[in-house]
Amino acid sequence: MGGMREPLRELVNCGLPQALEVMGERWAFMILRASFNGLHHFEEFLSELGIARNILSNRLAKLVEHGILKRDSCADDRRKVEYRLTEKGFDLLPSMLALRQWGQKYSVECVENPVLVDERDRLPIGPVSILAHDGRILGPHDLWLSAREQVGIRTDGSHAEPTETVGRGDVVDLISKKAAAI
Amino acid sequence: MGGMREPLRELVNCGLPQALEVMGERWAFMILRASFNGLHHFEEFLSELGIARNILSNRLAKLVEHGILKRDSCADDRRKVEYRLTEKGFDLLPSMLALRQWGQKYSVECVENPVLVDERDRLPIGPVSILAHDGRILGPHDLWLSAREQVGIRTDGSHAEPTETVGRGDVVDLISKKAAAI
DNA sequence: GCAACTGGTTTCGAATCGAAACTTTAGAGG
DNA sequence: CCTCTAAAGTTTCGATTCGAAACCAGTTGC
Numbered sequence: 001m002g003g004m005r006e007p008l009r010e011l012v013n014c015g016l017p018q019a020l021e022v023m024g025e026r027w028a029f030m031i032l033r034a035s036f037n038g039l040h041h042f043e044e045f046l047s048e049l050g051i052a053r054n055i056l057s058n059r060l061a062k063l064v065e066h067g068i069l070k071r072d073s074c075a076d077d078r079r080k081v082e083y084r085l086t087e088k089g090f091d092l093l094p095s096m097l098a099l100r101q102w103g104q105k106y107s108v109e110c111v112e113n114p115v116l117v118d119e120r121d122r123l124p125i126g127p128v129s130i131l132a133h134d135g136r137i138l139g140p141h142d143l144w145l146s147a148r149e150q151v152g153i154r155t156d157g158s159h160a161e162p163t164e165t166v167g168r169g170d171v172v173d174l175i176s177k178k179a180a181a182i
Numbered sequence: 183m184g185g186m187r188e189p190l191r192e193l194v195n196c197g198l199p200q201a202l203e204v205m206g207e208r209w210a211f212m213i214l215r216a217s218f219n220g221l222h223h224f225e226e227f228l229s230e231l232g233i234a235r236n237i238l239s240n241r242l243a244k245l246v247e248h249g250i251l252k253r254d255s256c257a258d259d260r261r262k263v264e265y266r267l268t269e270k271g272f273d274l275l276p277s278m279l280a281l282r283q284w285g286q287k288y289s290v291e292c293v294e295n296p297v298l299v300d301e302r303d304r305l306p307i308g309p310v311s312i313l314a315h316d317g318r319i320l321g322p323h324d325l326w327l328s329a330r331e332q333v334g335i336r337t338d339g340s341h342a343e344p345t346e347t348v349g350r351g352d353v354v355d356l357i358s359k360k361a362a363a364i
Numbered sequence: 365g366c367a368a369c370t371g372g373t374t375t376c377g378a379a380t381c382g383a384a385a386c387t388t389t390a391g392a393g394g
Numbered sequence: 395c396c397t398c399t400a401a402a403g404t405t406t407c408g409a410t411t412c413g414a415a416a417c418c419a420g421t422t423g424c
Contacts, residue, residue, distance in 0.1 A: 015285030015292055016215055016278070023281065024208060026412080033198055042371050052413040057372060067288075079370045079421045088288055090322050094310050095284055096198070098277040099205065103197030106249075106270055110197055113330040118314040122326065122334050126315050128276050131308040132300040135317070138307060140218075140272050148295040152304050208381080224402050234382040239403055261390045261401045 022066045023092065027051050027059050029099065032085075032092055035069065040082045068092065098128035204248045205274065209233050209241050211281065214267075214274055217251065222264045250274065280310040 022028060030049050039045055045056055060083060063069045068089040074080040097116075104110050115124050130138045146153075204210060212231050221227055227238055242265060245251040250271040256262040279298075286292050297306050312320045328335075 014294060015282040015287070015289060016211060017285070018289040018292065019281045019285030020211055024206075024211065026206060029198060029202055029206065043369090046371095053371090053415090054373075055412065058412095077370090077422075081371065091284055091287065093322055094312055095277060095280040097312055098280045098310065099201045100197040102273055102277055103199070103201030105197070105273065107197060107200040110200065111330070112196060114327040115330055115333055117326050117328045117333060118318075118320060119324050119326040120314070122328055122332070122336050123315045124333060125320060125325070126313040126317070128280065128310060128312055130276055130279055130310050131319075132302070133305045133308050135308070135319075136300075137313075137317075138300060140275055142301050143307070144299050144301040144304065145296040146299045146304055148293070148297055150304070151297055151299060151306060154304050225400085228402095235384085235402090236404075237381065240381095259391070259401090263402065 019095075022062060022068065023095070025059065025062070027055065028063065029096060031056075031059055031063065032068070032089065032096060033100075035083065035085050035089065036093065036096065040084060041080060042083075045083075063089075094128050097125075101127055201277075204244060204250065205277070207241065207244070209237065210245065211278060213238075213241055213245065214250070214271065214278055215282075217265065217267050217271065218275065218278065222266060223262060224265075227265075245271075276310050279307075283309055 023032070027049065030051075031045060034045055034048055039048060042056065042060070045051070045060070046053060049056075051059075060069065060071075064071045064083070066088075067086055069083045070086050072082045072084070074082055104112060117124050130143075132138050132142075205214070209231065212233075213227060216227055216230050221230055224238065224242070227233070227242070228235060231238075233241075242251065242253075246253045246265070248270075249268055251265045252268050254264045254266070256264055286294060299306050312325070314320050314324075
C-alpha cells in the first residue's frame with residue numbers, strides 16, 4: 001500500500017499519551033502493584049514502597065482523581081482511609097504484568113518467588129499477549145494498520161504485502177507506511 | 183496458605199522496578215512508539231513528538247544503553263544516525279499496546295484511525311491479555327500466587343479457595359495472602 | 365484530658381525538564 | 395579548497411518536580 005509516510009503526527013492523538021498522563025509518572029505503577037497486592041492504606045504504601053510522604057499523597061490523589069483508585073474513610077476507624085482499585089484500575093493489570101514480565105525476562109537476578117499462577121491448575125501463567133479477534137497470538141509481524149473504513153478488507157491487488165513482512169525490522173516500516181492513511 | 187502478609191517488601195525485587203527504571207521515564211514509551219512506527223532518526227523523533235532536544239538525546243542514549251534501541255551511523259551519509267529497535271525493544275510491544283488500549287478504552291475522544299488489525303484477516307486485534315499456559319484468557323480472579331516449589335500443586339485440603347475468589351476486590355487480598363510465602 | 369496513630373501539608377535544597385543558543389562532524393556545490 | 399547547510403548533539407539557564415524532614419489536624423484509646 002502506498003508508502004507516503006506523510007504527517008503521522010496524529011500519532012500523539014491515541015490512547016498512549018492519555019495512559020501516560022497518569023501512569024507515566026514516577027511511582028504510579030509501583031503504587032498500582034501494591035494495590036493489586038492488597039495494600040489499602042497510606043502508611044502501608046509508605047513503608048512498602050520507599051516513596052516520600054508528600055509524593056505518595058500527591059500520587060494517590062492523582063490516581064483517585066483519574067478513577068484508578070477510590071478513596072473511602074473506614075467506617076470503624078475514621079482516622080483510616082482505604083484506597084481500593086476501581087474497575088478502571090483493575091483494567092491496568094495486563095499493562096502491569098506485561099511490563100513486569102518484560103523486566104523479568106531481561107534482568108539477570110529475578111527468580112520470581114512466589115510465582116503468579118493460573119488459579120485452576122496452579123501452573124505459571126504465560127506471557128501477556130497480543131491476540132487476534134479469534135484468539136490467535138499475534139507477533140509484531142502479524143500486525144497491520146488499516147484505515148478505519150477498510151477494516152476487514154484486504155486491499156492488496158498487485159502483490160502480496162504480507163510476504164514483504166519479513167524480518168522484524170520491516171514491521172515498523174509496514175506499519176508506518178499504512179499510517180500515512182491517517 | 184495462612185495469610186500472614188508479613189514482610190512482602192521483596193515486592194520491590196521483581197521485574198517491575200527493573201522495567202520502570204528505563205520505561206518509567208517521561209517520553210520513553212512515546213519514543214518507543216515512534217520507533218514501532220518506523221521512525222529512525224533524531225530529527226524525526228524531534229519533530230514528531232514535541233520533546234526537547236536535550237531530553238531526546240538523553241532518552242535515546244538511555245534506551246540504547248539498556249539495549250532497547252541500537253544506534254548505527256548510516257553508511258551512505260555518516261552525518262545520519264539510525265536508531266532501531268532490538269529484540270528486547272520489540273518485546274515491549276505488548277506492554278505498549280496494553281497501555282495504549284487502556285488509554286483508549288477510558289478516553290472519550292480517541293477514535294483510533296488507522297486501526298491496528300490482524301494482517302491475516304484485516305480485522306481489529308483483540309485486547310492484550312493475560313494467558314494461562316494453555317492459552318485460556320485469564321482475568322484478575324483467575325490468578326494465584328504460588329510458592330515456587332509448589333507450582334502445579336493444589337494445596338487446598340480443607341475448603342476450596344477458588345470459591346473465595348468472589349468479587350474483584352477479593353482478588354488482591356487472595357494474592358497478598360499468598361504473597362506471605364516469599 | 366492526653367498520648368499515640370493516621371493521613372496528610374509545608375518547607376526547602378537537590379535533581380530533572382525544557383527552550384534556546386551553541387558546537388561538531390559530514391556531505392554538497394562551486 | 396572554501397563555504398553553506400544538514401544532522402545530531404551539547405551547554406546554559408530558568409522553571410518544575412522530587413524527596414527528606416518537620417509540622418499539623420482529626421480520631422481513638424485510656
